[in-house]
Amino acid sequence: MSEYVFEIKGLVKNFGKNEVLKGIDLSVKQGEVVSIIGASGSGKSTFLRCLNLLEQPTGGNILYHGECITDKSFNIRSYRTKVGMVFQQFNLFNNMTVLKNCMIGQQTVLKRSKEEAKANALKYLEKVGMAQFIDAKPRQLSGGQKQRVAIARSLAMDCEVILFDEPTSALDPEMVGEVLLVMKDLAESGLTMLVVTHEMQFAKDVSSRVIFMDNGVIAEDDKPEVIFDSPSNPRTREFLYRILNKDI
Amino acid sequence: MSFFEKIAYIWQKYSATLFSGVGTTILLALVGTLMGLLIGILIGIVRTLPPSKNKFVNGLMKVVNFILAIYIEVFRGTPMMVQAMVIFYGYAKLTGIMLPVIASGLVIVSINTGAYMAEIVRGGIISIDKGQFEGAQSIGMSHWQLMFHVIIPQVLRNILPSVSNEFVINIKDTSVLNVIYVTELFFMAKLTASDTNMVLETYVIVSVMYLAMTFTVTRLLRLVERLLEGKNNYTIHGSQSDPRAEIKVTKEA
Ligand SMILES: Nc1ncnc2c1ncn2[C@@H]1O[C@H](COP(=O)(O)OP(=O)(O)O)[C@@H](O)[C@H]1O
Ligand SMILES: [Mg+2]
Numbered sequence: 001m002s003e004y005v006f007e008i009k010g011l012v013k014n015f016g017k018n019e020v021l022k023g024i025d026l027s028v029k030q031g032e033v034v035s036i037i038g039a040s041g042s043g044k045s046t047f048l049r050c051l052n053l054l055e056q057p058t059g060g061n062i063l064y065h066g067e068c069i070t071d072k073s074f075n076i077r078s079y080r081t082k083v084g085m086v087f088q089q090f091n092l093f094n095n096m097t098v099l100k101n102c103m104i105g106q107q108t109v110l111k112r113s114k115e116e117a118k119a120n121a122l123k124y125l126e127k128v129g130m131a132q133f134i135d136a137k138p139r140q141l142s143g144g145q146k147q148r149v150a151i152a153r154s155l156a157m158d159c160e161v162i163l164f165d166e167p168t169s170a171l172d173p174e175m176v177g178e179v180l181l182v183m184k185d186l187a188e189s190g191l192t193m194l195v196v197t198h199e200m201q202f203a204k205d206v207s208s209r210v211i212f213m214d215n216g217v218i219a220e221d222d223k224p225e226v227i228f229d230s231p232s233n234p235r236t237r238e239f240l241y242r243i244l245n246k247d248i
Numbered sequence: 249m250s251f252f253e254k255i256a257y258i259w260q261k262y263s264a265t266l267f268s269g270v271g272t273t274i275l276l277a278l279v280g281t282l283m284g285l286l287i288g289i290l291i292g293i294v295r296t297l298p299p300s301k302n303k304f305v306n307g308l309m310k311v312v313n314f315i316l317a318i319y320i321e322v323f324r325g326t327p328m329m330v331q332a333m334v335i336f337y338g339y340a341k342l343t344g345i346m347l348p349v350i351a352s353g354l355v356i357v358s359i360n361t362g363a364y365m366a367e368i369v370r371g372g373i374i375s376i377d378k379g380q381f382e383g384a385q386s387i388g389m390s391h392w393q394l395m396f397h398v399i400i401p402q403v404l405r406n407i408l409p410s411v412s413n414e415f416v417i418n419i420k421d422t423s424v425l426n427v428i429y430v431t432e433l434f435f436m437a438k439l440t441a442s443d444t445n446m447v448l449e450t451y452v453i454v455s456v457m458y459l460a461m462t463f464t465v466t467r468l469l470r471l472v473e474r475l476l477e478g479k480n481n482y483t484i485h486g487s488q489s490d491p492r493a494e495i496k497v498t499k500e501a
Pocket of ligand 2: 044045046166
């Protein structure tokens with residue numbers, strides 16, 4: 001077993017002739033919270049989607065606990081139960097209640113009994129503060145509530161890592177806080193997290209590392225205080241200047 | 249005899265004959281629509297399979313998809329009456345055995361409807377947002393699992409008006425199966441008309457029977473539609489002040 005959860009080496013992803021990821025190298029340790037920032041179109045989503053194999057990498061290697069996830073013999077479905085994903089648009093199952101949303105994966109993929117799945121789902125719905133709403137359908141919830149259910153859905157699989165792709169970008173401003181609070185809790189509980197975000201305060205306060213992606217490569221990778229206070233790459237400085245100025 | 253006397257006469261002497269035709273027509277339309285829907289769903293699931301890592305499986309998929317495309321084109325592009333003739337007499341010629349007519353009828357309506365349903369289901373699947381597929385994949389669900397538990401239930405609800413439409417079409421269009429001697433309503437009507445020589449009156453009665461069937465089916469399926477929409481209310485378990493509170497909420501989509 002390797003000490004790293006992920007070891008990513010020279011990851012390349014092309015869409016046709018468009019080279020979107022141009023060789024990404026990154027290693028992530030157990031319990032690390034890595035924020036990924038960067039301009040729109042720099043390849044952040046594509047990077048996360050390659051990690052979950054929603055996109056097939058064109059080249060390079062992604063090792064999960066030392067195992068190459070693109071190997072033919074690699075069990076993708078069991079891997080995905082370990083590496084959850086939370087999307088900007090929530091992607092809940094519209095035909096199911098909140099409870100069922102958090103049970104169905106456990107029952108079908110992990111083959112857990114109904115009782116076991118329910119107990120586990122309730123545990124995590126409690127954790128994200130949605131236990132009151134188990135009978136509601138997604139269409140009856142606010143964006144923030146939906147996102148918390150989506151987080152519980154991944155947690156209920158007893159995942160080890162969650163990949164967040166702009167989890168608060170589709171939310172009304174007053175709902176961003178409740179989701180970030182849940183994420184902060186998870187970070188403190190030791191979950192390994194990769195978070196693509198435009199919430200610079202979250203990146204600064206919660207993450208153990210911040211990565212600045214620029215044009216398909218990792219342009220800078222350092223502790224949050226270094227990235228935000230004294231970035232070495234002029235592109236990082238430029239990006240932060242734009243983002244933070246806009247925000248203030 | 250006046251028009252109404254003739255109607256009364258036919259009703260008295262031939263209603264049993266005509267109603268047995270009604271029974272057969274309903275059987276054909278019901279089985280044809282349900283089997284057609286099943287065929288449509290299976291095709292829909294197969295055609296949306298993600299590409300496999302295995303080259304051989306991928307090649308096989310291409311062949312299967314090609315055959316399915318031909319099936320859909322052929323059965324949507326030729327009249328059911330012609331399909332009935334070709335299948336019924338073709339089968340007899342190839343095997344030397346005559347299929348029972350009712351079995352032939354059921355098979356023909358089913359595969360004919362299946363070709364239409366395949367397209368209806370495909371439209372239904374496309375209309376579900378891609379995010380729900382990815383949400384299911386991201387927790388490890390297989391294509392069949394996510395289709396069965398997440399996508400198809402929503403597709404069924406969305407395409408119900410089209411399914412209802414196919415059902416109504418089947419009630420009417422199975423009349424063409426009289427060419428292979430299926431004893432559905434139109435076949436029985438022809439029999440009655442030639443027995444009694446009261447053509448107009450027979451077909452007036454038969455029109456009313458068709459109308460009664462189609463009307464009932466549309467209303468019934470409208471009801472099913474409403475049931476499938478599901479509850480719009482739910483219960484919140486516990487509030488900030490009282491953890492045991494049960495609050496009923498009614499909130500529209
Ligand atoms: N499925 C796809 N097909 C073709 N091009 C894509 C696809 N997904 C993303 N891209 C392209 O990849 C680039 C990076 O996109 P993305 O990873 O979404 O960036 P970010 O998340 O940083 O905004 C963009 O130029 C986008 O147009
Ligand atoms: Mg993105």
